[in-house]
Amino acid sequence: MPISLYNSLTRHTELFAPSDPARVTMYLCGPTVYNYVHIGNARGPVVFDVLARLLRRHYPHVVYARNITDVEDKINAAALKEGVPITTITDRYTQAYRDDMAGLGIAPPDIEPHATAHIGEIIAMIETLITSGHAYAAEGHVLFDVESYAAYGALSGRDTEELIAGARVEIAPYKKNPADFVLWKPSTPELAGWESPWGRGRPGWHIECSAMCAAQLGETIDIHAGGVDLLFPHHENEIAQSTCAHGGKVFARWWMHNGMLTFDGRKMSKSLGNVLLVHELLKLHPPEALRLLLLRGHYRQPLDWSDNAIAQAISTLDGWYRVLRDLEDVELPSGKLPVPARMESALCDDLNTPQALAELSQLADHARQIGTADAKAALIGGGALLGLLQQSPELWFKRGESTIDEAHVEDLLLQRRDARAERNFARADAIRDELTRLGIVIEDNAQGTRWSVVKS
C-alpha cells in the first residue's frame, strides 16, 4: 500500500518514495535538555513514532534519528544557576526525556545523536561554508550569509528582502545583513566551549542539526520532521547551511511538521507558562490515555489539551480493554499480529490517525460481537499500529501500581455475594457504595463480579 505524506516544502501531499528503499532515513528535531519536557513537546515524538512504525512495515531498513541538543544557552544558564557542569544538567534531563518518551509508549529511535559529540563535524561544516563563500567570521562569531543562498526562505514562504527590511531581531554590529544567523559564537571562560579556528566558542542554534544529519544519515535524507514552530527560522536555516555545505545537494526530500498542542486555546509553550510536564502527567493519568489523546487529532492540526479530553480518552480505552478482558481466554493465533488493512490505509493517507482510531473502534465492536481469535488478533494488531492496546486488560483496569487494597476489595465482594444470595439487597447495595467510595466500580455477570479502578 503506497504511503502519501504532506510535504511542507511543496505544500502538497505526495506519494512517498525514498531515494534508497534499502535505507530510509528520517530525522526528528529532539529536545534541548535543560528541563523536563511538556506534553506539547511529546506530540511530535508520538506522531513520528507512528510514522516510523509505518515505514518499518514498508521498508526493510529504516534509520530514524532523534537528536539531543546538549549545548545551548539555556543549558548554560541552568548550569550556572546550580553551580554544576553542563553535563550534570544535560545528563539529568536527557535521561528524564528518555523516561518520559518511554512512558508514552514511544519506541527509542535507532540513533540518538548528541550535539556535543559532533563538535568536530560542526566546525568542519562551518569551515566549508566559509571556504565556499556562504559564511564569514567576525569578532569571534561566524555568520551565515543569507544573501549567498538565493533559495533562502523557500520553505517558510518568506522573502529575503522583507526579512532584511522588517528584521525585528536586534542587529548585531558584526552582521553584514540583519537576517544573517550565527553558526559559531565565542564563549567566555565560565561557559562551555571548544577550541576552534575562531577561538574558544560554541555552536549556534541551527548548525548542530545539519551536522548530525549529515554525519548520521547522509547529505540527503528522506524525511526531516519537527514542530511547525520550527519551520522558521530553524528549518529554513538548516536547509541553507546543509545545502550550501553540500554543494547544492537537496538536504531533506520531505519536510513534515506537526501542529501545536494548545491549552485553553493557546499554544502550550514555556514562554507562556501554560505547560503540563509529561513527567507529572504520567503520574496523574494512565499513560496510554495520554498517547491516545495525542493521536486523536490529525498531526497537522492544532490539538487542544484538557482534562475533559483525558477523561474521554480513558473511557474509550476502557471500552476497548473490556473487549479484550472478555476475550482473555481466547488464544491468539500463533505468528505475527495481523495488520488490519483499513487501519493501514488510513495511516498511509498522510498519517490519518483519527480515521485509524475510528477503524480501531470498528475492530473492537467486531471482536466484542463475534469473539473469535482472529477478531481479537485484529484488534490487538490494529492497536499495535498506533502503539495502543499492548498491555494486559488487568493492568489497564488496575491503573498501574495502585494504592488499592485488593484483599479488602475481594473481602467486600464476598460479603456482597453472600448478601445477595440472602436477597439482602440493602446490604449488598451498601457494600457497593462502600466500594464506590474506595474508587472501585463493579460489574456483575454470569461468572461472578468483576471490579476495576475508576478512571482518574
Next chain:
RNA sequence: GGCCUGGUGGCAGAGUGGUCAUGCAGCGGCCUGCAAAGCCGCGUACGCCGGUUCGAUUCCGACCUAGGCCUCCA
C-alpha cells in the same frame, strides 16, 4: 503589517459535490433484585453572505472569527 492554518452536532474530531464518520456524554427501550457492562433505537452538525452547479458542509469570492510563524519554542 507579511506569510500560513483553521471555524463541523453537548464535547472531541475525521471526511465528502448528492446514502454512515468515529469516540465521549445524553435520551428511550431490552437485560439486571437494583446497578454496571452489553444490545437495539434516537438527536434535522457543517461560521456568515454571495457565486458556480440539477444539487455545496465539501469548489470559488468577500466578510467575520480563532490560532500559528515572523524573537526562544515541539
